[in-house]
Amino acid sequence: MPDGRNDERGPADLLITGATVLLHDAAGEIRFADDQRIVVHGDTITAIEASDGSTPAAVEVIDARGKLAMPGFINCHTHSPMVMFRGVAEDVPDDRWFNEFIWPMEVNLTEEDVEVATWLAVAEMIRSGVTTFADHYFDIDAIARVVDASGLRAVLGSTYFSTDGAAGIQQSLERALDHRGAAGGRITTALAPHATYTVSDEDLAATAAAAHEYGLLVHVHASESRTQTRHSLERLGYTPIEALRRAGLLDTQTLIAHGVGIVPEDLPALSAADRVGVGSAPKGYLKHGQDTTPIRLLAAAGVPVGLATDGAASNNTLDVWESMTYLTLVTKAVERDPTFMPARTALRHATTESAAALGLTGTIGRLAPGHQADLVLVDLRAPRLQPIHDLANTLVYSGRSDDIDTTIVAGRVLMRDKRVLTVDVGAIIDDLASRLARLTDRSHGTSIQSYDA
Ligand SMILES: [Zn+2]
Incomplete structure (x- = not known):
């Protein structure tokens, strides 16, 4: 099992430390493990292991104490x-x-x-x-x-x-x-x-x-x-x-x-x-x-x-x-x-x-070595989530997507601290607004199909 300290692939590209992690056991049942680090090389998770107090070499390190890492x-x-x-x-x-x-x-x-x-x-x-x-x-x-x-x-x-x-x-x-x-x-x-x-x-x-x-x-x-x-x-x-x-x-x-x-x-x-x-x-x-x-x-x-x-x-x-x-x-x-x-x-x-x-078992949907590094970090210190008696119950019945502060796909951080890094959202909203009158026009009286089901 490769780990973050002496992996033949060299230093990790991304290292997430101190996280609680949503894991699946061999039967597919969900469990949570505290104080873990997730090691990513390229687009792939190469290890998930208990922290030992050290921080292995990595290109990018995210401190995820107080946060849950779960599959995106x-x-x-x-x-x-x-x-x-x-x-x-x-x-x-x-x-x-x-x-x-x-x-x-x-x-x-x-x-x-x-x-x-x-x-x-x-x-x-x-x-x-x-x-x-x-x-x-x-x-x-x-x-x-x-x-x-x-x-x-x-x-x-x-x-x-x-x-x-x-x-x-x-x-x-x-x-x-x-x-x-x-x-x-x-x-x-x-x-x-x-x-x-x-x-x-x-x-x-x-x-x-x-x-x-x-x-x-x-x-x-x-x-x-x-x-x-x-x-x-x-x-x-x-x-x-x-x-x-x-x-x-x-x-x-x-x-x-x-x-x-x-x-x-x-x-x-x-x-x-x-x-x-x-x-x-x-x-x-x-x-x-x-x-x-x-x-x-x-x-x-x-x-x-x-x-x-x-x-x-x-x-x-x-x-x-x-x-x-x-x-x-x-x-x-x-x-x-x-x-x-x-x-x-x-x-x-x-x-x-x-x-x-989607036919993508083994690629996404789980945080495990060999899977794509597609994950989100949930801020468990959000008031609406506290106190936590059972984390699964907290997520499903109290949690909202607003509690996510980081989104990572294929090892690349696409949102950090709730800021989307790869989209100019303001420019897109303005561009779309200029198109709405034309897009919603129905005066032409035609249609792409008729629904009769
Ligand atoms: Zn549909």
Whole structure:
């Protein structure tokens, strides 16, 4: 086991000393260890060990006494540029949200708009301790440029609909292959069919074939609500999950956004799938008056459920810590069971299950040697967090992303003392403000799609 004192790799690039560290044991259960130091070489954690009073040589040292080091938050499903539409479509049902607001406004987007909005999104994510985000949107060349320059990690997919014809899936595949491994390996990619109700069964099958051929993740909206599942049963005679199975998408690495409408009949197909995960964004479900992702069913099927925010046009924030708290509370309410989803389980969803949902187990989601140095420091001296009887309970029920003061991705400090280092936030806010009137114009009377699910 290498350590910070006499590592053949030489002095550490980054050394974090005196931290309490959130660790996972061999069974994946969460525990905390006090007064640890974390040794980072390049982008990788090389050791986590008890302090011995000395400070080994390192290029950069962070004194983390009084702080918790935990894996950075992973946003398993978002449309990051949609921060531009934050707050424009509230208190409406989902069909009106799409047909009267979002899809008519998305006609207006240019690639430059997407780039500017993504800068705002990454600033928000770095500020709230998100170190990886799985994005599903248009103009991902622009999104990839921002990921590269901002230092974040991302799983990028270029959205397509069957109304785009064969060109849709083709551009999604080309972009997935172009950007795979970019930004020093911080970008991985996915094929991104929009949803089971906007992409035909034939195109879903072609997507599964391409995913197999090129070893790509598939990121798709499916079974987003109970209503959608009911409509699918009425129109087609099978559920959205069954549509994925028939297409071959349960035999590949597939990330399902939402899964709120997953029903017990879906369980055999999901139990047989060993590389399928779900991203859950509970705040938006509550706003739209819906249920939430059925965590108990999915746990029984062995399907990892990661945390997500969806776009800020529905969730209002890209704050995954907030999603963790919502997931816990709404699941207890839906299950009518205060013992279900205890805090350590919520933290497991935020860490290892989120990594598994993206197919990135062994790379992110854990602080351990060999994993990427993607972590945040939480200031445990914040008044709202004291006193601490059980740190897991403190984090899930008292904590907020505001308590994070440092964000690190691939060993690089992106936020220090709550200051985002890689984004000129003021300039981005002003630039985006100058675009808003044009972006929200709906007088053209056209739309990118119509929602009927
Ligand atoms: Zn979505």
